[in-house]
Amino acid sequence: MAQRRIRGGKLVMVLCVVAMCRAVPINDLIYRASQQSDQLHALSTMLTQELGSEVFPIDRVHACHTSSLQTPTDKEQALQVSESDLLSLARSLLQAWSGPLVVLSSSTNVLPYSAQSTLSKTIQKMQEHSKDLKDGLDILSSKMGPAAQTITSLPFIETNEIGQDKITKLLSCFRRDSHKIDSFLKVLRCRAANMQPQMC
Numbered sequence: 001m002a003q004r005r006i007r008g009g010k011l012v013m014v015l016c017v018v019a020m021c022r023a024v025p026i027n028d029l030i031y032r033a034s035q036q037s038d039q040l041h042a043l044s045t046m047l048t049q050e051l052g053s054e055v056f057p058i059d060r061v062h063a064c065h066t067s068s069l070q071t072p073t074d075k076e077q078a079l080q081v082s083e084s085d086l087l088s089l090a091r092s093l094l095q096a097w098s099g100p101l102v103v104l105s106s107s108t109n110v111l112p113y114s115a116q117s118t119l120s121k122t123i124q125k126m127q128e129h130s131k132d133l134k135d136g137l138d139i140l141s142s143k144m145g146p147a148a149q150t151i152t153s154l155p156f157i158e159t160n161e162i163g164q165d166k167i168t169k170l171l172s173c174f175r176r177d178s179h180k181i182d183s184f185l186k187v188l189r190c191r192a193a194n195m196q197p198q199m200c
Contacts (some may be wrong), residue, residue, distance in 0.1 A: 017142045029193040033133060034185040037090075040129040041178040047122050048171045064173035065156045066096050071180055077186045084147035086184040091137050094130060095176045096154035101127050103158055104170045119167075126174075133181075 069088055072078040079088065105123045108116050141148040159166070 012021065026140065029136065029143070030185065030189050030192045033140060034182070034189040035183040036129060036133045036136060037178070037185045040126060040133060041175070041182040043126050043129065044120055044171065044175040044178045047119065047126075048168075048175045051120070051168060051171065063169065064176065065100070066093055066173065066177055068156050069093065069096075069152055069154055072184075075183065079106045081120070081187075082147070082190055083191060084144055086188055087137065087141055087144060087148040088131060088150045088152070090142060090181045091134070091148075092152040092154060093181050094134050095151055096128060096156065096163050097174060097177065098134075099132060099156045100170055100174070103156075104174075105166065107167050107170075127145045 055091065069089065069092060071093075072081055081089075104119065105127065108120045108123070
């Protein structure tokens with residue numbers, strides 16, 4: 001009985017948080033999402049540098065499971081994309097990593113023992129930041145209309161790679177995609193603040 005009350009209390013708390021978020025102005029939601037994505041990218045960068053995986057050669061078409069998604073290649077291109085499409089791209093990339101992050105977390109046992117704890121804790125933080133960011137972008141997309149709510153499916157097929165090579169590849173790809181997400185949200189934040197394009 002007590003367990004049911006606890007679960008009910010958590011549900012009420014979550015619903016209250018969601019209700020508060022829905023009442024927050026779009027500009028504030030974009031700013032918060034941009035801060036969250038910045039932290040997520042910082043975590044992925046730190047982890048790839050610690051493992052030396054920043055030198056992994058990413059094939060532009062085939063190496064990452066998200067490579068088929070057509071995204072702006074630089075800031076100038078991103079500035080030409082609508083707010084709804086940028087948000088849709090960010091949400092698609094974020095959604096595509098929910099499974100691979102679980103795979104990454106379960107692969108840490110192949111590393112030397114000294115690296116397992118650090119990697120496991122950092123990946124756990126990445127998963128938490130990803131979930132929080134996804135929840136925030138879901139709310140934001142509901143305020144921006146149907147185009148922003150579109151998500152492109154990017155299936156992840158786990159390969160037979162084992163060991164640190166697999167971890168290195170996944171981390172390199174995640175670092176690339178988290179940078180894209182962060183860049184798209186920074187452009188959205190810039191537009192929400194009515195800044196001139198050259199200031200973004």
